[in-house]
Every structure is written in C-alpha cells, then in structure tokens.
Amino acid sequence: MWHSLPKKLSRKTIFFYQIFLFVIILHALLFLSTIIFFRGPKTLGNIFVHSQLLNHKIDFVVLPYARRVSAQSLNKAIQQKVALQSKLASKETPKPKVKPKIVQQIKKVEPKKIVAQPKPISVKSKQPEPKPVEIKPVQSKSIEKVEEKIDEPIYIGKxxxxxxxxxxxxxxxxxxxxxxxxxxxxxxxCKIKVILDEAGxxxxxNIEQSxxxxxYDMAAQMALTxxxxxxxxWNNEFTLNF
Incomplete structure (x- = not known):
C-alpha cells in the first residue's frame, strides 16, 4: 500500500463520491431511455426535392385493413338479438275493446203494386248505307342505325x-x-407529401391539406414514420391521401 494515500477517508469525501456516483447513474439511465423511446429520425422540415421517377406525381390513396370480428363475439351478438326479440314477443299487445253494435229494428215495408207499362212501338227508320273507307298504306320510316363506339386502347409507358x-x-x-x-x-x-432519402x-x-x-392527421404521420x-x-417524393 502506498504511503501517500490516506488510510481512512473522511465523511465529506465519502458523501461527495456518493453524490457523484448517483449523478452518473442517473445520467446513464436518462441517456438509455432517450435512445429506446426516440429511435429513428422523426424531424420535420420544409425541404423540397424534385422527383426522379414519379414525374407525374400520382396521389396514393391509403385504406385501413378491414376489421375482423371473432366468431365468439358474433355469436354473443346473435344471442343477445334473439333474446331481445323473444322479450318483445312475450309482451303481448292489449287488444282494443270492441263496442257492441246497436242493431235498430227495421220496420217491414209492404211491397207496392207494380203497374205494367205499355210496350214502346218500334219505328223502323231508313239509315244510309256506310261508305267504304279507303285505307292508305303508311310508309315505314327508315330506322337509323347507331354505330357503337369502340373504346380506344390505353397505352401505358414504362x-x-x-x-x-x-x-x-x-x-x-x-x-x-x-x-x-x-x-x-x-x-x-389528409394529403401528406413525403420525401425519402437514399436509404429509404x-x-x-409536409401536410399539404389537413x-x-x-x-387523424397525427395518426397518418405516425403510420408514415x-x-x-x-x-x-427510395430517393423519391410522392403525395399520400389518407
């Protein structure tokens, strides 16, 4: 053991070393937490880069996955619906009370004697004979044929x-x-313009339209990151419609 070193440390130096060690451990934990939670580049800027491949700037429409319903939840929903319908059917609707009909006494009416009327004398009148009607043939109109337009083929370049x-x-x-x-x-x-670097x-x-x-806009940005x-x-720009 070296003679220059003190044999026993004082309380002040021990306390100082303890504080120094605690601060170092705390900084290390904070540094590790920042690396874990903030992994990857998420900085937003206003840099504009011309596209090399997508010169016509096609808009991409992004659709979410169709939500799937499990068989258990579907069976539960069907059972609940059947139970609700049975409860509604059990509650019988009260029938409206029908009032008794009042029947009036009808007096008998004696039939009247019918007097025979004299028969009308038929008088024959000379009617003129109908003339024959000339039927003229109607000329059928010529039906114009409509030519169907055939769609022209669409040519797609490379x-x-x-x-x-x-x-x-x-x-x-x-x-x-x-x-x-x-x-x-x-x-x-939500229209977002995306620019990728050479590493993808x-x-x-850049949100062009909110x-x-x-x-909703934040969810679209998180999906892109x-x-x-x-x-x-890679190394291109394009617009996405969410």
Missing amino acids: EDLQALQIHDEISQALQQHWNPPQGIQPTQP KVKTL STILS KTEFPEKA
Missing part, C-alpha cells in the same frame, strides 16, 4: 408501369401501420 408498381407496394406497406382513430370520419382527406427513410413530411381533425418503404421508392 415509367407509368413502374409508378403503378410502386403505388401498389407502398399501399401494401402502409396498410400494416395505418390505423385511423375509431368513430372519426373526416369531411376531406423519411426525410420530409383533414381538420388533429388526431413506422412504415418500411420499398426500395423502388
């Missing part, structure tokens, strides 16, 4: 085909994370 493929892949990737808030039906769609991460999110519902976009959409 760039349009690639854009449609990217549209399908992006919509499938977004449907896994897009979950709109229940009971909310916005009057207008979201570089810019749905006027803050929770969680989505892993296909490689064909």
